[in-house]
Amino acid sequence: MTCSFYRLIWLLPAAFAVHVIEEYLTGYPAYAGTVSGYPMGLPTFLGSNILFILIMLLLTRWTAATRKPNAVFWMLAWAAGNLFWNFVYHLASVPAFDRHSPGLITGALIYLPLSLAVWQAALAEKVVRPATLIGAIAAGGIFMGLVAAVGIFHLGGLGA
Numbered sequence: 473m474t475c476s477f478y479r480l481i482w483l484l485p486a487a488f489a490v491h492v493i494e495e496y497l498t499g500y501p502a503y504a505g506t507v508s509g510y511p512m513g514l515p516t517f518l519g520s521n522i523l524f525i526l527i528m529l530l531l532t533r534w535t536a537a538t539r540k541p542n543a544v545f546w547m548l549a550w551a552a553g554n555l556f557w558n559f560v561y562h563l564a565s566v567p568a569f570d571r572h573s574p575g576l577i578t579g580a581l582i583y584l585p586l587s588l589a590v591w592q593a594a595l596a597e598k599v600v601r602p603a604t605l606i607g608a609i610a611a612g613g614i615f616m617g618l619v620a621a622v623g624i625f626h627l628g629g630l631g632a
Contacts, residue, residue, distance in 0.1 A: 477593035478536050480586075484551050485529040487586050491558070491578040492521045498574035507569045508625045520623065524554055544599055545608050548590070552612025553619070556587040561620055 495501075496517070505511040531547040559579035566573055591609075594600045600608070621627040 475589075475593065477590065477597050477599050478539070480590055480593050481532050481535060481547065481551075483586055484547075484555065484590070485525055485532055487578070487582045488521075488525045488528050488554060490582060491555075491575060492525065494578045495521075495575040500574040503571075503574050504624050507565070507571075510624070510626045512624070528554060539599075541600070541604075544594070545604060548594065548600070548605065548608035549611040549615070551590065552587065552609045553615035554612070555583040556609065557613045557616035559583040559587070561616060 501512040501514055501517040504517075528547075528550055531543070531550050535543040535547040558575070562573040562576040562579045566576065591605055594605060595602060
């Protein structure tokens with residue numbers, strides 16, 4: 473059984489919220505401070521994640537309501553960065569820091585399969601061309617890389 477792209481995308485903000493709950497309950501802010509050397513306060517963790525979830529929700533609403541190519545692109549890019557590439561970050565963190573990364577469970581069980589399902593539906597329903605999807609995934613990767621580099625590891629002196 474398949475689900476239409478425009479129905480499936482509504483799972484993205486919900487998945488994001490479930491992931492943030494897992495990170496909160498399993499101590500991601502303390503973990504991030506330990507591996508990066510920069511403490512992550514709870515207001516920063518919650519504030520940035522709530523903002524990012526709201527952006528995901530607004531992009532999803534814009535995409536579902538308008539079905540415009542630019543809405544689809546930015547929603548897919550935001551989802552790729554915050555779901556797929558976030559999963560990759562958690563997965564890569566395990567060998568990099570030789571410890572479990574809080575958030576890996578929902579990343580593996582929800583983020584990865586949901587990302588693949590959304591991408592498959594987008595291509596199957598011809599919502600996007602393959603090149604557009606690749607561009608959105610790449611843009612999301614750049615975004616996630618910047619969030620990790622600046623917001624977690626404070627590279628470039630720009631982190632809070």
